[in-house]
Amino acid sequence: MISPIRKRPPFSLKSQPGFGTIAGLCFVMLYAPIITLVVYSFNAGKYISMWEGFSLQWYVAAWGNEAVQDATIRSLYLAAQASVYSTILATMAALGTTRTPPFRGLTAIYAMINQPLMVPEIVTAVALLILFAMIKSLTGIQGMVYLVIAHTAFCIPFAYLPIRARLEGMDLILETAAADLYATPWKTFWRITLPLLWPGIIAGAMLAFVISLDDVVITEFVKSSGQETLPTYMLGQLRRVITPEINAISTLLLGLSMLVVCVLFFIERKFGK
Amino acid sequence: MAENRGTGQEKAEHSLPAAISAQRVTKVFGDGKNKVLALDDVSLTIEENEFFTLLGPSGCGKTTLLRLIAGFDQPTSGTILLRGEEISHLPPNQRSVNTVFQNYALFPHMTVAKNISFGLEMLGKKPDVIEKTVGDMLALVKMEALRDRRTDQLSGGQQQRVALARALAPRPQVLLLDEPLSALDYKLRKEMQIELKQLQHDTGITFIFVTHDQEEALTMSDRIAVMHVGRILQVGTPRQIYNQPSERFVADFIGKSNFLSADVLAVEGRHARLKLSSGQEVGAAIPDGMTPDGSVTVVVRPEYTQIFPKSNDAGDLQGVLENIVYLGTDTHYHIRLPDASIFVTRSQNQCKVTEAFRAGQSVSVVFSPDSVQLLRC
Ligand SMILES: Nc1ncnc2c1ncn2[C@@H]1O[C@H](COP(=O)(O)OP(=O)(O)O)[C@@H](O)[C@H]1O
Ligand SMILES: [Mg+2]
DSSP: OOOTTSOOOOOOGGGSTTHHHHHHHHHHHHHHHHHHHHHHTTBSSSOTTSOOOBOOHHHHHHHHOHHHHHHHHHHHHHHHHHHHHHHHHHHHHHHHHHSSOOOTTHHHHHHHHTHHHHSOHHHHHHHHHHHHHHHHHHHOOOSTHHHHHHHHHHHHHHHHHHHHHHHHHSOHHHHHHHHHTTOOHHHHIIIIIHHHHHHHHHHHHHHHHHHHHHOOHHHHHHOOTTOOOHHHHHHHHHTSOOOTHHHHHHHHHHHHHHHHHHHHHHHHHHHOO | OHHHHHHHHHHHHTTOOOSEEEEEEEEEESOGGGOEEEEEEEEEEEOTTOEEEEEOOTTSSHHHHHHHHHTSSOOSEEEEEETTEEOTTSOGGGSSEEEEBTTBOOOTTSBHHHHHHHHHHHTTOOHHHHHHHHHHHHHHTTOGGGTTSBGGGSOHHHHHHHHHHHHHTTOOSEEEEESTTTTSOHHHHHHHHHHHHHHHHHHOOEEEEEESOHHHHHHHOSEEEEEETTEEEEEEOHHHHHHSOSSHHHHHHSSOOEEEEEEEEEEETTEEEEEETTSOEEEEEOOTTOOOOSEEEEEEOGGGEEEEEOOSSOSSEEEEEEEEEEOSSEEEEEEEOTTSOEEEEEEEOOSOSSOSOOTTOEEEEEEOGGGEEEEEO
């Protein structure tokens, strides 16, 4: 028993019984699957759960697989477009919600911008499928445009968040000072707001890129035949024989995401103040 | 710049319209329960080439008035004229008025030189003109060596200078300075006060300077407007404000004052005989525009009085010396009057080693009728 007189250390979660065990368990749950995935991507055998020695053959196979090449190029192209468009729209939305005096309905607008985060993705997917089917039959327009629109839409809130955070951290007094020094609103935007906003915009764009790259549900519903992206291609593979080629592709995707995270971190350190 | 200065002074002599004229300006923030009357029917005329100071405690509306002149906010009612022309409807970028902001608001992504050239670029000046002006400005604020520094690598005093140079570079008709020295330490503040005053003199630009520091206002200003809860109480030269405060708040806010209540016994021309509440009779000069009757308040500055050991009933006030506060340059004597209030006198120290008075002794105080100010109660 601890005597009541003894001075207690300040409350710390770390000193609670079982803290270490639970924390350890969480880390295992988070990283064990990823580590397994990466390790088995170097498997020499053709089963994803039976280790038969080290080899790079599945990377070679993935690299040479035309379907994978095709899906990769489509994924990157789609993610790049969606990230550019959604970042432009998100920047405008962020400017509209932070650089104007508070107005009625501002909260409603926040909710609308963040709507893709709340609505179940499958609902959005079905809704888009129906809408796009109607448009297609009415206009006869085919192609990637539907995927680009869909991805742009659900990437907006992800691009919006860092841009808005950056804008809220930026003192409005700098724009006031520019106006005081004879800058028109347009000049103020180009010379002051935008240069200071860049780190937020880059962060938003990269986040949107990763989110688009990763999407399965909406893509699966919206895509026409022959419009496989990397994730939908992998999903398709699951219905056949699974080889460590899937692991290899996943590992490369993981590497790409981690690279983006590192760049984001670097930008934060360099410019975020 | 020398030529510009010449014409600036000529204009002032030929009685051109005032640099800034505020007419019945009112500013209300918010509505309903959160309504704040930041400016209450303010009228003000600031002459060309003046160092004009808005002085008042925090929250009295100084910044609000500057923001209206700069165009960052619109008055709720009233008009503002710049050299006789109505500017209330113009956005900030179309007013020949520049601001030195309280926390400088330098552009963090530009060098010192780029900060200074910004206004000139926006005005569409030619590159060689910009280059020359930036050089002149850097010299003016003694920052030539740091022209290519980023502004976040500068000390507070240096940022202050850049902010000044940036605001002066476009040669505005009026320069607004919102408590520009409040972030600096004491010594630097004193230096900058003198430099600012010199800068105003050299450039010939009208300065409107905001401060809550009465000493700063007295040191630097040609004229001072004393503000209190959205109203202007008094406008005048430092001497006028100090010696002829028009209201109790002004007398209290600027310098130290003793307030004595008195009844008017007789008025002879511009001179009144008063009976203090302590029973003593004193004389006082009557300020212009005042007709004293009934009861009045007498404002007595501590340094305009003399303290004597009590010999008989002579002197304007009698009391008991309670406290002696030695301040090096001078000494404050706190005297308890018969009505239990405290009266402070102050005398300049001579090179004497011993104090002539001691606490507890009876003393009398003398002041001349010309050195007091009468206020309606
Ligand atoms: N944007 C604003 N919204 C609401 N109230 C304001 C605003 N700006 C100033 N005020 C109020 O107006 C009054 C005067 O403020 P200000 O001009 O900043 O005073 P000062 O600069 O003299 O300290 C204060 O009571 C302040 O709270
Ligand atoms: Mg202020």
